Amino acid sequence: MSHTLGYTVNCSLLFTELPVNERPRAAREAGFDAVEFWWPFETATPPQADIDAFVAAIENAGVRLTGLNFFAGQLPGPDRGVLSHPDRIAEFRANTELVAQIAERTGATGFNALYGRTQDWADPAEQHRTALENTVAAAEAVARVGGTVLIEPISGADDYPLKTAADGLAFVEEARKAGADNVAFLADFFHLAVNGDDVARVVRDHAAEFGHIQIADAPGRGEPGTGDLPLDALLADSQANGYSGPVGLEYKPTVPSAESFGWIR
Template sequence: MRRSFPSGEVRFAANLKWLYTEHPLEERFDAAASAGFAAVELASPYELTVPRLRSLLDAAGQQMVLINTPAGPAGTSTAMGSAFTPSAREQFRDGVMRALEYAAELSVPTVHLMAGAKPEDVDGARAFAGYVANVVWAAERARAAGVTLVLEAINKRDQPGYGLESMEAAAAVAREVDPMTVGVLFDFYHAQVGGGNLVERFEALRPWIGHVQVADNPGRGRPGSGEINYDVVLSRVAASGYEGWVGCEYDPAGPTDESLAWIGERTS
């Protein structure tokens, strides 16, 4: 699914954690394909086997463009990722290898390396140094696998203890570690809650942006339901030369297909 602007084109991927939840997971691929989505992203593909996912993607004629590294069980310190937790190094490494295995088998080009929360009992500088070391370790494996890692700063209203402070901090880590292998996941919803100034920040970070996601604020609803002027934002994304996918990671607040009018005139 695409949207054209005078300055270029934007390609959209359906995030199957957030969209088409009116269907069981295995039915969401076909539902998204019927709406015109040729690409999907899935935060946690691990509840399905690689062969089953391959079958679903092939049947729907889709490409998986993004997955996350595994998160720990709900309610645990690693529920949003383990990269910031010094005591979870083995869990982190096992998760990276599992994500890269899925990415290789499913031809997924990009993996979101989840930072997770900073432990309250660990010094901030020590936790950050450990995080960077973990990104270095993961980047070495991703480089060998031909996969791009992206780092995302989740806003502190939704996740008060999340380790990465900002999109700019994510970009600084990417530059330090390996900007050819590590980039930024620029989520306009999180960026708006975490400081706003969206177009200027996107354009400043553009050289390091490896993936984009959209939702509106407040409520993380469909673009156009809140305060973000997505006509302007997406036009600037199209003009920036960004050629990757834009993940639709929003709450449709009802049947997903009824929420897609914001894309406007579109083609698959």
């Protein structure tokens, strides 16, 4: 890879053969100094002891936690986020306080808020309003730690309303107009490619606006080199066009995780 961006290992898709709290050390032993996670607990508001154990696992491994998802319901699975779910507002708001607490203790600054699937019983306009209000609340919660709420288009769920870069960027713009300055677009090159975006054009036009980048090859979502996405060029172009943050390795390894990094060297 010809860029000089740093990597952060998504330990919700990598090292899954290990218990959650052993994955940060595995990432460290594989040569990385940064990790990110989806919400690593079963519920939006786990016991304090579970949070303490997770934070200790990060600290004891000697890695930085760069990113964390807000509670997203069952992921992967039927929810794909609860940001827009009208019946789960209290649950999401309670979760934002715990995310901010983890951020204060770890220094994490990027927080992915997954929009969620369209609920067939709910008014889409109400869902959208719920998503915006929850985004503003989440942004307020993490602002005190210098955090940014990330908005990500995803693939694999037809009823997930944010599919393309244009969808995600438009929602970010709405959230900013609603008063949340610290909201940004999460560019997952795999999801964008699978959903038909011209990823090279998205990078050229919007890299300076990216709050975070995540990568997996496409098709297949394996490590770089297992598909046909020009990830090296896309990352070099992202850097040339103004992105300077870390790159999340959010792929499903086709070999044991510790053996899946040969493409870096």
